[in-house]
Amino acid sequence: MARRRHRRQGPRRAHARAGRRMNGAAWLVQALAAEGVDTLFGYPGGAIMPFYDALHGATLKHVLVRHEQGAAFAANGYARASGRVGVCVATSGPGASNLVTGIADAMLDSVPMVVLTGQVGTALMGTDAFQEIDVYGMTLPLVKHSFLVRRVDELPHVTREAFRLARSGRPGPVLIDLPKDVQLADATQLPAHVPAAVDEVPRAPPSGYHAAAALLAHARRPVIYGGGGIALGDAVEAFRTFVEGTQIPTVLTLKGLGALPAGHPLHLGMLGMHGTRAANLAVQECDLLLVVGARFDDRATGKLAEFAPGARVVHLDLDACEVGKLRHADVAVVGDLRASLQALAPACSAQLRGRNGGARRRWRDACLQRAREHAPRYDAPGDTVYAPALLRRLSQQVPQAVVSCDVGQHQMWVAQHWQFDHPRRHLTSGGLGAMGFGLPAAIGAQLADPDACVVCVSGDGSFLMNVQELATVARYRLPIKIVLLDNQALGMVRQWQELFFERRYSEVDLSDNPDFCALATAFGVHALHVSRADQVDDALQALLSIPGPALLHVAIDQAANVWPLVPPNHNNAQMLDPQVADGVAPHPPTAHDQKEDADAIPA
Incomplete structure (x- = not known):
């Protein structure tokens, strides 16, 4: 018992030796350490200043970003890459409102985060005080839970619950709004922080397994459709074992990429708006869809x-x-x-050895043959850089890299052509589609694993949205490699205007972009430039050989489009692709097959 009392009182004694009273902010700093937090991302200001005072001399590593949105995205990237809770901090008013996009991104992609915001003192709340906004109300639709701490003795419960909720079940962001007087209040009476246990995830009832196995036994053309929930549920190995055991052709969503290694023989590729022909047609033709941790997102389903x-x-x-x-x-x-x-795996494997085995083998062979026939080509004619070929080449050179993407054409090229072997190595803003995500998320990923090779792939539009974080990269000498694909346009918007708005190019011209190499150099980041296909191999080798941070500026053709593409209000079989006839429908089952299927699959 004496030893336990010593451990509980230790932090306060250490604080007393530093000559400072234990206030709410100091207690919270030590609680974060007790929760396993080692790194947090933020930007100080008036209402959060007591917390920053408590950070001075603490063991926590605080990373000073150059914009609060950068803090939220960096915490987001840290959490995605590590699976741990990401933490970001900002002051009241504009500091808190600048976090909102990163919070929304975490909510839509189920990323565990705890967000700390300063707030005006409780006596000033509701008076329109300087830098006062209703952060609690503003973020309520964007978080798993919000807390507004009104008394210092609420801190233990709030902190414990915030981290428990962020981690438990389907992960997500939780916000703690901290009035300045609560941070300054005497906390010597508060107990040392003890983290709460994560809620145990309930198991599905056995009846579901039996029903699923029975339905699968009657299927002749099954497809597995895997999503981001596989990584969130720590189920990657179980998923791979299931696919191997059942030998069912598999498609993955944008956030599911890596759940099967890219070269796996049963992996047909990503499905959806920019999915592969093999994946989309297999789903359109299947008679059983086994959905694993996916949510039928509109970008995956096309016309639902x-x-x-x-x-x-x-x-x-x-x-x-x-x-x-x-x-x-x-x-x-x-x-x-x-x-x-x-x-489910043993039950399904046993059932699959029974009836319809021959039909399923023929179906699998046909799906894999189509994948081979429609595999992407990288021998684009001309002297200009072909972005898919560059990305595939870089993927082969750094197969274990963590890749952080911005949003746009380059995001889809990465999804299509990078060979991911684990979902946590692919960081992308899926549900929100937030431009400006890539660079700060790469910062978070690099700090989560300092030894990892982290690559940020961005476009000229997205990059300028959080370009100030080059200063963060340079300050902390983070060895992030940035590949900036520059077509001097908002490429994805331009492509849609070309295809669906009769080439009325409205506000997509970025021909007045800055000199990105000079810009990076001004921040203290080494920069390279490439504009011809025959320069790519040397440029990539040079990029990877630089020991610190580096940027490779890649000039690409403004007319380059992402293919295939499923037009709006079309089904996934109606893909546009200049290399293949437009709107190709799936091969329909024969009348004999349809009759057999109707007889075989129970209602």
């Missing part, structure tokens, strides 16, 4: 009413709210995803 029109659906997910939300599930398996896959 025509998505997988002949398929029964088995939906495995942790979040019951996602099951049946957009597509009826014939069988719902709601619970711990890893446990569900482990329980």
Whole structure:
């Protein structure tokens, strides 16, 4: 017991030796350390100043970004790459409001974050005081939970609950709003912080496994559709074992990429708006869709009413709210995803050895043959740099890299052509699609694993949205490699205006871009430039050989488009691709197959 009292009193004694009273801010700093936080990202200001005073001399590593949005995205990238809770800090008013985009991104992509914001003193709240905004109300739709701390003795409960909620179940951001007087209040009476246990994820009832296995046994053309929930549920290995055991062709969402290694023989590629032909057509033709940790996002499904029109659906997910939300599930398996896959694998493997085995083998062979026939080509004619070829080449040179993307054409080229071997190595703003994500998220990923090779792929539009974070990269000498694809346009918007707005190019011209190499150099970041295809190999080698941070500026053709593309209000079989006839429909099952399927699959 004496030893326990010593450990509980130790932090206060250390603080007393420093000549400072234990206030709410100092208690919170020590609570963060007790929660396992080692790094936080922020920008100081008036209402959060007591917290920054408490940070002075603390063991926590604080990373000073150059804009609060950079802090939120950096914490976001830290959490995505590590699986741990990311923490960001800002002051009241504009500091807090600048965090909102990063908070929303974390909510839509289920990223565990704890957000700390300063607030005016409790006596001033509601008076329109300087830099006062209702952060609690402003962020309520964007977080798993918000806390407004009104008394210092609320801090232990609030801190414990914030981290528990951020980690538990489907992860997400939690906000703690801290009035200045609460931070300054005497906290000597507060106990040492003890983290709360993460809620145990419930297991799905066995009836779901049996129903799923029975439905799969009757399927002749099954497809597995995997999403971001696989990584969130720590189910990557279980998912791979399941795919191997069942030998079912598999497609992945943008956030699911890496759940199967890119070169896996059963991986048909990404599905959806910019998905592969093999993936999209397989889903459109299948008679059973086994959905694992995916949510039928509109970018994945295309025209929802025509998505997988002949398929029964088995939906495995942790979040019951996602099951049946957009597509009826014939069988719902709601619970711990890893446990569900482990329980379902032997049952399904046994069932698959029975009836319809020959039909499933023919189906699998046909899907894989189509994937081979429509594999991307990298022998683009001409002297200009072909972005997909450059990205594939870089992927081969740094196969274990963590890649942080911005949003636009380059984001889709990375998804299509980088060979990911784990979902946590692919950091991308999926649900929100936030430009400016890439560079600060790369900062977070690099600080989560200082030994990792971190590559930021950005476009000229996205890069300028948080370009100030080059100062953060330079200050902390983070060895991030930045590949900046510059077509002097808002490329994705320009492509849509070309295809669907009769080439009325409205406000997409970026021909007055700065000299990006000079800009990077001004920040203290080494810069290279490449504009011809025959320069790419040497440029990539030079980029990777630089020991510190470096930027490779790549001039690409403004007319280059991302293919394939599913037009709006079309199904995923109706892909546009100049190399293939437009709007190719899937090969329909024969009348004989349709009759057999109707007889085989139970209602």
